[in-house]
Amino acid sequence: MAKVLLEMKNITKTFPGVKALDNVNLKVEEGEIHALVGENGAGKSTLMNVLSGIYPYGTYEGDIVYNGEVCKFSTIKDSEEKGIVIIHQELALVPYMSIGENMFLGNERGKSGAIDWNETYGEADKYLKMVGLSESSRVLVKDIGTGKQQLVEIAKALAKHAKLLILDEPTSSLNETDSKALLDLLLKFKKEGMTSIIISHKLNEVAYVADKITVIRDGATIETLDKHTTEISEDRIIQGMVGRELTDRFPKRHGVKIGDVNMEVKNWTVHHPLYPERKVCDDVSIKVRKGEVVGISGLMGAGRTELAMSIFGQSYGTNISGQLYLAGKEVHLKTVRQAIKNKLAYVTEDRKGNGLVLSNPIKVNTTLANLDSISPHMIIDKDKEYQVAEEYRGKLKTKCPTVEQNVGNLSGGNQQKVLLAKWMFADPDVLILDEPTRGIDVGAKYEIYCIINDLVAAGKSVIMISSELPEVLGMSDRIYIMNEGKIAGELSAEEATQEKIMSIIVTSGKGA
């Protein structure tokens, strides 16, 4: 048995009114990859914040034993000195600084206040090589993609002489190839003796990379699964996370009749708003029928969101050309308002950034896209607004004390439901859902799927953009695969498999 590097004993952390962690125990052995899984709000991030000193010693109960000694961290610096480095879900890089500057931010190389740039960039390049990046460390962070930025974060951690690397949802904004590369990097580090803790929602990745998996539910440790002693499957993990067996992750649709074509896009070409010579969508033609769920699969940056937003009242892109037909008639939608009027809705992938007004209550968010219908003569009918918000809260089973609650105080899953409610209230015929279940837990995902089924059962059309292949496969009647701005292929639900989709992406990439 390997040496225990870290042991967290009976950690209890209370926030005013909530017990976020209740006697949590975690044991991590040297040189292993330990995954921490659990639903949103289960307490994973809180636990890691306790470990890294963000919640200082004294604000929690219990002991952290690291390398055989009890640690009392009061700042992040303390934990970093011991080699515990945490990489947060939201990247903490300054876009207008170079990779090298970012890597040594707060940890500058040089003497007595003066920065030694040669040493900075030399060192930085060394660490970049370790994570397999060929970029020069003088490149600005804004000029590299998210996948590479994530690697820079890891290089930054290495530069701090990390012995225990904590990654909070490292692949949440990465596509499949970048995710795979990142996970393989972790496996490589493992061979070199690095210990990692990874927090992830993506169970297939966890199953791929982790030696042990600790499941946290409602602030308590449920179990630790060991890859070497038990068979670890996704279903097995889910069972621990939700406390019951999810026999079916995707609800079945029964007897939904697929009708006429509801929306059709022909020869749709969109150019990048800043670099007009670059085509973001190139001659795309897709259609969706009444009662149909159409999935759009593809890698990050394939142009899926851009396609959706350019259709939705030209809210993205320049020099947009092509035809758009709604219910058989050609329409020209120049503004979002026209798009909404023509019964089109786009539910953004970025609910906090582009979707919701977090400082406003649920009822205000629910009605924002269709305020006209409840405000005759410019005056808002508050009774009606309340009724509408209540109606959708009931329909979508949004968990909240009242609809007066600010959306910012809700969990991710419930925020997503409010966002859906907002667009359902706009009464569209065609809904484009962009990553509708990103960052929400398994239970809430299931409920979102049920809502999608209800929508198509009511004769609406749904286009679902998703990076999670199981979800696309489980929910769609038909799947388009997009790559580099083009439709690379189309598969029916029956013939589609993960392997087929990936192979279409890979071969189309080579052809181009």
Place this chain on the structure above:
Amino acid sequence: MEKTNVSTILRKYTMIIALVLVVIFFSITTQGKILFPQNINNLISQNAYVFVLATGMLLCILTGGNIDLSVGSVVCFAGAIGAVMMDKGVNMWAAVLTMLIIGLLVGVWQGFWIAYVKVPPFIATLAGMYAFRGLSNVVLQGLTVSIKSEAFIRVFGGGADCYVPDLFGGENFNMTCMIAGCIAVVILVAMQLKSRINNKSRGYETAPLGSTLVKLAVIGAVILWVSYKLSSYKGIPTALIWILLVLLIYGYTTTKTRMGRYLYAVGGNEKATRLSGINTKRVYFFAYVNMGILAALAGILTIARLTSSQPTYGQGYEMDAIGACFIGGASAYGGVGTVPGVVIGAVLMGVINQGMSIMGIDANYQKVVKGLVLLAAVTFDVLSKREKK
């Protein structure tokens, strides 16, 4: 449970509690002089411009913490044009209308740069601050133009004889004012009860009866008390009518209309608002056009109160307005703030000013205190929000 209740109440009514404490403090230090009818009256008349400007500023701040630095200069500019016109014998209503149109045009000018060209509001209005100050000087040719129209002064002013005439001709007590106060209270109670009964009958959530009653009782008592004080002096100052008009219109606009909703939404999340099919440029434009008109109204009130127009009028007014908004709980990031909050903020600033003046504190030190109060108010706001997380 009891403890969390107290702290939430404290947090919610911080500024009201602060106001009460400040009033008590000055009552003691001025031996009650601050509560003399005349001083209550002055508090309203002297600060009329603050209420009007702060209400306009609130709309700008709501759109994302955007401020308008030019309002002081616009107050002066609009006032200067009106004063010169009346000096040349133009009818006062024509002059008033012109001033409001000037305000509107100034708003259109600045709104255009801010909303459609995307010049940062700080810069666009800083430019306006210089430009309109300069133009005021040009219009007045560097001189003081006095206002002779008695009617103008009486309708808009807060000076010596600018009061709503007493219908009952009372000697020492203005009955009209007291009755107006009583009517206001009755309307307030009736409206509250009506909405409560409505909500109950439809099964909506209603605030606990006790807290509603306490709130009503406190607000009613304040209205009656102020009416009593004013009645004991000369009655309702005409400036108060304009203040109330502005507050009512904008209180309604911000809470009940589509445009009001858009202001909060844009400040809360501009991208989400745009993707909800709302023309966000128009929202910014509206906020600044509106600010221009209110600045002109403040200009009218200012020259009427001071019965003249000078190139230095309105200096620092923008800061009073911004201060009142932030003290009144508006968020420096936008999306949060209310008209009643602004009223509290403006009154608090006014009381502090007046209290110190009565105590005979040097004007320079008054500025120091005002600055510290603003800092304290916003610091408290920031800290109380941090606690919640």
